[in-house]
Amino acid sequence: xxxxxxxxxxxxxxxxxxxxxxxxxxxxxxxxxxxxxxxxxxxxxxxxxxxxxxxxxxxxxxxxxxxxxxxxxxxxxxxxxxxxxxxxxxxxxxxxxxxxxxxxxxxxxxxxxxxxxxxxxxxxxxxxxxxxxxxxxxxxxxxxxxxxxxxxxxxxxxxxxxxxxxxxxxxxxxxxxxxxxxxxxxxxxxxxxxxxxxxxxxxxxxxxxxxxxxxxxxxxxxxxxxxxxxxxxxxxxxxxxxxxxxxxxxxxxxxxxxxxxxxxxxxxxxxxxxxxxxxxxxxxxxxxxxxxxxxxxxxxxxxxxxxxxxxxxxxxxxxxxxxxxxxxxxxxxxxxxxxxxxxxxxxxxxxxxxxxxxxxxxxxxxxxxxxxxxxxxxxxxxxxxxxxxxxxxxxxxxxxxxxxxxxxxxxxxxxxxxxxxxxxxxxxxxxxxxxxxxxxxxxxxxxxxxx
Amino acid sequence: xxxxxxxxxxxxxxxxxxxxxxxxxxxxxxxxxxxxxxxxxxxxxxxxxxxxxxxxxxxxxxxxxxxxxxxxxxxxxxxxxxxxxxxxxxxxxxxxxxxxxxxxxxxxxxxxxxxxxxxxxxxxxxxxxxxxxxxxxxxxxxxxxxxxxxxxxxxxxxxxxxxxxxxxxxxxxxxxxxxxxx
Numbered sequence: 001x002x003x004x005x006x007x008x009x010x011x012x013x014x015x016x017x018x019x020x021x022x023x024x025x026x027x028x029x030x031x032x033x034x035x036x037x038x039x040x041x042x043x044x045x046x047x048x049x050x051x052x053x054x055x056x057x058x059x060x061x062x063x064x065x066x067x068x069x070x071x072x073x074x075x076x077x078x079x080x081x082x083x084x085x086x087x088x089x090x091x092x093x094x095x096x097x098x099x100x101x102x103x104x105x106x107x108x109x110x111x112x113x114x115x116x117x118x119x120x121x122x123x124x125x126x127x128x129x130x131x132x133x134x135x136x137x138x139x140x141x142x143x144x145x146x147x148x149x150x151x152x153x154x155x156x157x158x159x160x161x162x163x164x165x166x167x168x169x170x171x172x173x174x175x176x177x178x179x180x181x182x183x184x185x186x187x188x189x190x191x192x193x194x195x196x197x198x199x200x201x202x203x204x205x206x207x208x209x210x211x212x213x214x215x216x217x218x219x220x221x222x223x224x225x226x227x228x229x230x231x232x233x234x235x236x237x238x239x240x241x242x243x244x245x246x247x248x249x250x251x252x253x254x255x256x257x258x259x260x261x262x263x264x265x266x267x268x269x270x271x272x273x274x275x276x277x278x279x280x281x282x283x284x285x286x287x288x289x290x291x292x293x294x295x296x297x298x299x300x301x302x303x304x305x306x307x308x309x310x311x312x313x314x315x316x317x318x319x320x321x322x323x324x325x326x327x328x329x330x331x332x333x334x335x336x337x338x339x340x341x342x343x344x345x346x347x348x349x350x351x352x353x354x355x356x357x358x359x360x361x362x363x364x365x366x367x368x369x370x371x372x373x374x375x376x377x378x379x380x381x382x383x384x385x386x387x388x389x390x391x392x393x394x395x396x397x398x399x400x401x402x403x404x405x406x407x408x409x410x411x412x413x414x415x416x417x418x419x420x421x422x423x424x425x426x427x428x429x430x431x432x433x434x435x436x437x438x439x440x441x442x443x444x445x446x447x448x449x450x451x
Numbered sequence: 452x453x454x455x456x457x458x459x460x461x462x463x464x465x466x467x468x469x470x471x472x473x474x475x476x477x478x479x480x481x482x483x484x485x486x487x488x489x490x491x492x493x494x495x496x497x498x499x500x501x502x503x504x505x506x507x508x509x510x511x512x513x514x515x516x517x518x519x520x521x522x523x524x525x526x527x528x529x530x531x532x533x534x535x536x537x538x539x540x541x542x543x544x545x546x547x548x549x550x551x552x553x554x555x556x557x558x559x560x561x562x563x564x565x566x567x568x569x570x571x572x573x574x575x576x577x578x579x580x581x582x583x584x585x586x587x588x589x590x591x592x593x594x595x596x597x598x599x600x601x602x603x604x605x606x607x608x609x610x611x612x613x614x615x616x617x618x619x620x621x622x623x624x625x626x627x628x629x630x631x632x633x
Contacts, residue, residue: 233601254601257570270574272578275581316571355568395565
């Protein structure tokens, strides 16, 4: 029956000359310069069960996720003509074309006999008049316990986003950050975690000690961060599930600026001793560390390339803070400025550059730039080419990448005296948004996609 | 009764001054008017209060002595960890004081203003603290008496977001952790 419907619809479209060549299938190009958001219709999911509120909330989260990308324009439900959508029935494309919708998501929420819930959806290409297959399937059906409903919603939004943009997913993720409360001269800083859309905010440390710069492990199960516990600034490992905190290493000096290696087996860190900061890598299994830089200048904020072979870091060896790259094995590189050196400077613009974070795709380094009384978040090629500033404010600091390398999260103080807030911006520089937090917030770090 | 009369008179003067002044007048202190003395009249004896002699300053060797007479902070220029002549003077006084009180241990904290990124400032603060420590050692203070810590931009002492506050927040802070009697 369905096949007949499809055939009929196709025939109709062909006859009326409305069908687009199949090559013109709905596809969002996220890198185009003059971008117009693609119209999407996501009616509230149908419900078989009693919890209508949950069905509605799931649809709301899917819409909110997709809309937060700036790539899609959610169609107003009051414009919808077809009211009798069903998950297993092809929609009347003409009803959706007339309201200029390119994509239509039809979803269904079910309560299962075992107490779990299941959510199904199909993504329709309205102009091509066909379902958009996801991993070869004509749709997806996900089940979970009711308390986990948000993850289902994020996974559905991820599927749709990935199918339409070709980009890897990033909604089903978490963000760890520092929650800040109290007056400026007696700030309380706590480790906090939330879903990528700001839901489920939780505090992980009680705020007795100042904690700073949390970062996720590639498994999303652990966080490494710096704490003043016991009056000593040192780096720790925090297990999210158990809440267990563990001191990392046995360094005589202050340790700070931790960040996991890409394989999660090591932590890059900075140790300061007798006024000199250098970068180390510590194997988490053997707890042995190796020194990567040995220079009288400040070397800090290491971040590893996805292939694990290089690091980017901040150094003031040239007289001001700038970004350098080096090979983890210490072998010399050919530098952008010519010549070979163990560490190559890649930033040469006016001002100071710091907080480099290597993108998950490997081609870019995100940074904080400070010049002329302003702060900027920007990106630069790892060869020092193609610097682009994405944001500007009184203070913008501390970028980190979404796991798909499309979005950058950072924190901002809009004006002098304002508390910090979390922000995100698309790699294109479009779609700057505030991420909602219950308190002032700084030092955000994005988790990998959850398993 | 007499005192309340006096206060009323004072209030009247204040009010009239206020009325004469050409500048903004709403700032008249009206509280004296409300001070109507309701306590029972004159008969109660007045207790004698002893007035201590004027203090000559903090007790020698106290935390207050160090803070007031020696100086606990040196201040740095922007992005700098250099000690200028004023800073060196303060550190010489600190070293002299420390040699007078050999049981004292100190923690030198390096602090930065908010106009830098967090991790770089942690490194810079450590360098600032270390420069103070090295200078004190050069003046004969035993290194084992000095610990250092960096707070980066986490411990401002001036809440403003202006040049003056930033200048105050770029400091090396010598804190006495033990060995004094107060």
